[in-house]
Amino acid sequence: MILIRKLLFPFAILYGFVTAIRNFLYDKAVLKSFSFDVPVIAVGNLSVGGTGKTPQIEYLIRMLQENYQVATLSRGYKRKSKGFLLANSKSTVSDLGDESFQYHTKFHNLQVAVDADRVNGISQLLHQTIPPQVILLDDAFQHRRVKAGFYVLLTAFDDLYIDDFMLPTGNLREYQSGAKRASVVIVTKCPIDLSEKQRLEIEKKLQVKSYQKLFFSSISYDEFVYSETTKKAIKEIKESEKLLVSGIAKPKPFYDFVQKDSDEKLTFNDHHDFTESDIDSIRNKSKGKIIVTTEKDYMRLKGKLKPEKLFYLPIKSTFIQNELEFINTIKNYVEQSTRNR
Structure with a gap:
């Protein structure tokens, strides 16, 4: 498998070139992005799979749902339905996909929607009888047609994006430079006893921008x-x-x-x-x-x-340190965005 990936290196260069051009066109507003009059938080990664998006989305749901009507929106990976769908009492895992169905099952006051077209999905949510006050976009870091107000970028402790390469040779969906769009970067799946030395080494490798904040989290299992x-x-x-x-x-x-x-x-x-x-x-x-x-x-x-x-x-995302700073960062964005509407 490793040999095959190395042989596919030319395709990785081509794929990287295409994604770089696409990002350039969005950055220069040649391709149009859509903003919305509601706090939108996009959670995603630069690589494919395994960074802990689901427990991080659930963390945000728990944090925000006491004070806001929250909605999640994802494409509903591998669902059998098409177009926009808002979960209801009759929805199944085939309708929503496993992750969205999991949110729907666990959080009864949550609005759970799926739509491959996130612009249409947000528009449909905002036209509901009770529109959401905060929208969480699941796995939407590369969905540039929506310009979220806040971006949470996840990268796994044992598979940092800075050490990876473009698909299909590596696992990156876009070049590492895409990390500049993040508001915060979370290194996920860290050992619970992460040392100060390990943390500083990762900080040095990632070199997050001055406008970004870096956090470290681990996965905690239920009893x-x-x-x-x-x-x-x-x-x-x-x-x-x-x-x-x-x-x-x-x-x-x-x-x-x-x-x-x-x-x-x-x-x-x-x-x-x-x-x-x-x-x-x-x-x-x-x-x-x-x-x-x-x-x-x-x-x-x-x-x-x-x-x-x-x-x-069940699993949960647990912050190793500075959890209150993360909570305040999210809440400050939501409150400020809500006031500015």
Whole structure:
């Protein structure tokens, strides 16, 4: 795989050239961007997959929903529906995609919308009977047709964008210079015991601009796994015989947290659409044991396996330091933007 990626280097140069021209045209206003009269926060990354966008979006939802009517808008990756769709009581994971369906399931006062055309999606949201007061754009850092008021750029601790290269040789969607659009940069998935030396080394490598702020976060796991009707303590789960199933970009931390040496694992591609054959394979592999999966995968597996056998492990984004500064930065933007309307 590494050799193939190296052989595709000329295509990476071409892809980088095309994205650079596109960004240049947006920067010079040759291609039009649309702004909106409502606080819009875009969360995304420069690379494909595995930077922790979902827990970061959920962090922002929890922070803002007490004081504002919040909406999320994403394209709804791998959904079966088309165009603009606002989630309702009858919406399914096929309608919304796994991440949006997860938001819809967890946050009952949240407006969850999907639309590949973010400009149209925001316009439709603002024409609802109760329009949102804050809109969170999920995975929209490269969606230049919308000019968000605030950009949150995520980069994983073990896969910093500064060390990466353009697709398909590397994993970057655009050149590293795209980071200049960020309002804040968050280094995600850091070890909880991140040292001062490690932090300073990353600060030196990233060299964020004077108008940007740099934060560090880690992934914290829940103390329980949950089924449709019950929960089990992690300590009990770690000691139990089980089958682990994942369809996320980087499943190793999940496996490391819950597995015992004898546990079997079934690993699928990110956002995998589980087929009947896959479900049969999971049933056969589990042999009556409980099945533990990620929360995102649970959204796609729920209803296809026995509910008393299927459990999921929730995760959260946790700031290692300066959390209050991050909260105040977001709230100040929202409050100022709201006052300026």
